[in-house]
Amino acid sequence: MAKFxxxxxxxLLASLSTVIAESWKxxxxxLIIAASGGNKKAEHxxxxxxxxxxxxxxxxxxxxFSFKIDNKEKPHQAMVVFQSQDEFQDEIMVAASVKSSGxxxxxxxxxxxxxxxxxxxxxxxxxFLVGGPKIDEPYKYTLGNIEIKGPSSNPAxxxxxxxxxxxxxxxxxxxxxxxxxxxxxxxxxxxxxxxPFAILFILWSKLGIKFEPLQAMATKPFDLINAVIFFGSxxxxxxxxxxxxxxxxxxxxxxxxxxxxxxxFISGRYVLSAVQTRRLQRTAGSAKKEx
Amino acid sequence: xxxxxxxxxxLVTAYIKDTPKSLKLIDSYMVYVLLTGIIQFVYVVIAGxxxxxxxxxxxxxxxxxxxxxxxxxxxxxxxxxxQFPTTSPERAFAxxxxxxxxxxxxxxxxxx
Numbered sequence: 001m002a003k004f005x006x007x008x009x010x011x012l013l014a015s016l017s018t019v020i021a022e023s024w025k026x027x028x029x030x031l032i033i034a035a036s037g038g039n040k041k042a043e044h045x046x047x048x049x050x051x052x053x054x055x056x057x058x059x060x061x062x063x064x065f066s067f068k069i070d071n072k073e074k075p076h077q078a079m080v081v082f083q084s085q086d087e088f089q090d091e092i093m094v095a096a097s098v099k100s101s102g103x104x105x106x107x108x109x110x111x112x113x114x115x116x117x118x119x120x121x122x123x124x125x126x127x128f129l130v131g132g133p134k135i136d137e138p139y140k141y142t143l144g145n146i147e148i149k150g151p152s153s154n155p156a157x158x159x160x161x162x163x164x165x166x167x168x169x170x171x172x173x174x175x176x177x178x179x180x181x182x183x184x185x186x187x188x189x190x191x192x193x194x195x196p197f198a199i200l201f202i203l204w205s206k207l208g209i210k211f212e213p214l215q216a217m218a219t220k221p222f223d224l225i226n227a228v229i230f231f232g233s234x235x236x237x238x239x240x241x242x243x244x245x246x247x248x249x250x251x252x253x254x255x256x257x258x259x260x261x262x263x264x265f266i267s268g269r270y271v272l273s274a275v276q277t278r279r280l281q282r283t284a285g286s287a288k289k290e291x
Numbered sequence: 292x293x294x295x296x297x298x299x300x301x302l303v304t305a306y307i308k309d310t311p312k313s314l315k316l317i318d319s320y321m322v323y324v325l326l327t328g329i330i331q332f333v334y335v336v337i338a339g340x341x342x343x344x345x346x347x348x349x350x351x352x353x354x355x356x357x358x359x360x361x362x363x364x365x366x367x368x369x370x371x372x373x374q375f376p377t378t379s380p381e382r383a384f385a386x387x388x389x390x391x392x393x394x395x396x397x398x399x400x401x402x403x
Contacts, residue, residue, distance in 0.1 A: 181338040189334040196326035203319035207312055237392055241399040261392070268388070272381040279380070 024130050024139035025070040031143065032064040033057050036109070052144035059110050059118070059151045066105035067128075069098065075132040078104050080143070082117075082124040088158065090116045092124075110148055119158040120150035226270045233264035313380075317364045321357055328353035348401035355394040363387040 029046040033055065041061065044052045057063060065080060075098055082092040092114045098104035110117045124146050131138035180186070237260050244253045310318070331349050340346045366375050366383035375383075 178341050180341065185338060186334075189330065189338075192330045193327055193334075196323045196330070199326065200319055200323035203322065204316065207315050207319070209312060209316065234388065234392075238395065241395050245399045245402045257396075264388075268385055272385055276379055276381045 022071070022073075022135050023137055024075070024135060026067055026128075026130060026139055026141070027070060028066070028068040029128070029141075029143075030064075030066045031055075034062050034064060036060045036062065046141075046143060048141050051142055055144060055146040057110065057146060057148045059149055061110060063108040063110070063146075064105070065094075065096065065108070066103070067096070069102040069104065069130065071102070071135070073132055073134045074098055074100065074102065075130045077132070078130045079128075080106075081127045081129060082146075083127070084116070085123040085125060085145070090119075092116050115156060117148055118151055118156045120155045121147065122150070123147045220274075223271070223274045226267050226274070230264060230267040230271045233260050233267060236260045237264065311369065314364060314368060317360055317367070321360045321364070324353050324357045324360065328357070342403075344401050344403045348398045348403075351401065352394060352398040355398075356391070359387055359390050359394070 026048075031044045031046060031052065032040055033042045034040050035058075041057075042055065044055075046052060067078075069075060069078075077095070078098050079093050079095045082094065084090040094106055094108050094113070096104040096106040126143040126146055128141040128143050129138060237257065240248075240253055240256045240260065244250070328350060331346070331353065335346050335350075363383055363386075365371055366378050366386075367380040
């Protein structure tokens, strides 16, 4: 049994190596350049590695190419590659159809063929390629050179090669500042906005308010101190807001506000309750008078 | 026209005679705030709202001050005392101050 297995392996390997060793057998390679009417201008029977030199073709000509493949496997691809011998090295692939008999051919009329044939008169290298999955090494045969003349009237212009290079740098542009209004107008309105202050003080002065509590407080220094602390803390809070506007960040501001508001709350309680007692005394007094 | 004049005159004299001084104080403050707000608005109509935050801060502060002053006036008016049995004028003033502090904080935020 073991012997049989090794035998099988050997035969398998052998068959594999024959497959690898197989190469393309191409025969009867025939290249005809014919005028559009059908007259043969040139006929070349080609055999590897002979390369035909200095073939020429007019734009109206037809290139007839035929060959025969002797392998059992038929190729997947059989084609002739025309590569232009100028700076562009354009490649034009012309595929041949291969029949089951192994005969393959194509007719290439330059009029109807790829537009790349029409960029003026150019010389091309022709390479014949045959390839398929079962045979590892493809068949490659450089057939020779051919000069194909451009169309006699208005040859097509070749599109420029795409420039794969650095594009100009994009600079980020910030949006332009919005225009501020004329400083004269804004200055005038700053003044106008401040005028109601004057009106306020004129109205208040006309009311004839007597600042009685000052006299009352003078007798009670504790109330006076409280009042000063209270107004001081309120002014401090406003000052903290001002510095928050101009330069201080939020968290120091919150700390300062916390401290000042506690002071303002406690002192405010004392001050306002003192005011209330005075008011109640006063109303009680006036009530007595009325009675 | 004369009727209107007479009506306005009687209104003004009644106001001057019957309104307590503390309420007049608040009223003049409200007039001041109202005028400031109107001037700011006129400026915005002329110049546009470009520093939008500044306009918002100014206008919000006038509107809020006006509303707070109006509330203070309502709560300290002796004729309304029956509606606010637990709110003494001093308590109302303390509320007024506290609310103003909050408003000023918001305004300082908006000033940018």
